[in-house]
Amino acid sequence: MVLASTFPAQRGDGTPEFVADLAGEEAQESDTLVVVPRVKGAPRSEQSNGFRVRRFAYFPRRWEDLADGAIIENLRNRKSRWLQVLPFFVAEALTTLKSVRSGKPDVIHAHWIVPQGIVAALVAPKTPRLVTTLGGDLYALNAAPVRMLKRWVLRGAARVTVMNADMRQRVIELGADPAAVEVLPMGADLSTVRPRKVHTDGRTRLLFVGRLVEKKGLGVLLDALRELSGVDWDLTVIGDGPLRETLESDAPDGVRFVGTKGREELREAYARADVAVFPSVPSSSGDQDGLPVALLEAMGSGCAIVASDIPGISEAIDHEANGLLVAPGDRGGLVQALRRLATSPEARSELGSAAATTARTRYSKEAIGERYRAIIREIVASARS
Known part of the structure; x- marks a missing residue:
């Protein structure tokens, strides 16, 4: 049972x-x-x-x-x-x-x-x-x-x-x-991973997947994007929750909130994304992520990953090997990691391929x-x- x-x-x-x-x-x-x-x-x-x-x-x-x-x-x-x-x-x-x-x-x-x-x-x-x-x-x-x-x-x-x-x-x-x-x-269910989309327009497509609650850290990501100058980016936010209205009203241009999506639509979103971002932080109640399944799904799809260096996530992501880790709540570190991947398609490809291998062998x-x-x-x- x-x-x-x-x-x-x-x-x-x-x-x-x-x-x-x-x-x-x-x-x-x-x-x-x-x-x-x-x-x-x-x-x-x-x-x-x-x-x-x-x-x-x-x-x-x-x-x-x-x-x-x-x-x-x-x-x-x-x-x-x-x-x-x-x-x-x-x-x-x-x-x-x-x-x-x-x-x-x-x-x-x-x-x-x-x-x-x-x-x-x-x-x-x-x-x-x-x-x-x-x-x-x-x-x-x-x-x-x-x-x-x-x-x-x-x-x-x-x-x-x-x-x-x-x-x-x-x-x-x-x-x-x-x-x-x-x-x-x-x-993570990796059985329906979609082939990755190759973009040649110079824009970096960022993706956030998670409930819109404090511990997911979307507010930190939105603050970081305001400082990500000189980079052509857009961000798709998949998920819903009690903070949606506040976060949506506070988001900079280039951020699109699309609500909760089913598994098939998520697969397409992972395939289109260049970088998936998981800026988790400990909440005021002490709650924090263990190891989000959405992170494992994004890894399995071959997305380059930028995520917070917290227990669980840091056990799946090996910094510089299959993704980039930043300190939770570190807006400046998040800007640097995003800028690095936005300006290096080679780094995105290498880290994404390594992430996919990790997900398939350890987390399927x-x-x-x-x-x-x-x-x-x-x-x-x-x-x-």
């Missing part, structure tokens, strides 16, 4: 699909049920990519939007959404309990410590748990009662996977068994999926013995 809170209503609708991709990989060896919250336009149950999906209702449909996107950011954006938190937790717990009793899963794979890890530990304490934290619930949500809950979940987990070495150290400090913790990010969903399947086999074997 897979528990998660981010899941597309329809494949390709623009919602991140890393949970669905991994569930498809896990379903190659396991009868897999995915339990997720209801979102607009989604059926309550369906069969998809070899696994079953069961969606639970948690609030009157007219106002039910806590799980539309990132829950933490949704709560920050509108305080009234806190009214949905307790009903969400109760509905997820009841649906999970019913599913455990009827299906008797060998393993529960909980994406995020909070709330899915808590739900799994509470309603199915005897079922072995694989807990995957992607960053937001680990870096943020650090009030004392929540830390106690996270410690309880991690100490009881059969295995824990994290996106980078820094996160591994953090979950160990919270009480996870070091031998049970593995750095294993989400995989097939490679990551095989490791997750192995972990599940190990958990089952250990439980049976």
Whole structure:
């Protein structure tokens, strides 16, 4: 059984699909049920990519939007959404309990410590748990009662996977068994990478992909572009979020906001881009990126990458070898990196080719999926013995 809170209503609708991709990989060896919250336009149950999906209702449909996107950011954006938190937790717990009793899963794979890890530990304490934290619930949500809950979940987990070495150290400090913790990010679907477009007009096409929230750092990039003089550039911003109106009103000429795009449109955007930029920064709440799947997809497409030097990203990007790293929030460093790539098609080509090789060999969903399947086999074997 897979528990998660981010899941597309329809494949390709623009919602991140890393949970669905991994569930498809896990379903190659396991009868897999995915339990997720209801979102607009989604059926309550369906069969998809070899696994079953069961969606639970948690609030009157007219106002039910806590799980539309990132829950933490949704709560920050509108305080009234806190009214949905307790009903969400109760509905997820009841649906999970019913599913455990009827299906008797060998393993529960909980994406995020909070709330899915808590739900799994509470309603199915005897079922072995694989807990995957992607960053937001680990870096943020650090009030004392929540830390106690996270410690309880991690100490009881059969295995824990994290996106980078820094996160591994953090979950160990919270009480996870070091031998049970593995750095294993989400995989990227590189099966439909498009051939790169060759531009000869002298313009550098920049691309940003991500939710428009503080930790993604788009504001830093927009400030840097104001100083990128003497370079012909344009920037396409793919994504949506609570900061869109503010960022769009503050953007310099040459920036185009196009909203959320599905997987096929993203593939075309990667193929057209010369440079993909991921200027991530730690947010005021302490939240920060683990290892964005969009970064891995851009690498796999052969884009030259400019990204922030933070844990996770710095484990995928080797500075000067398969991309360029700048200190988070360093506007001047970002200007220098962008200018260098804008004025050197050769550097863009070399770094992009190296990034594609890294993504294919280390971060494809097939490679990551095989490791997750192995972990599940190990958990089952250990439980049976």
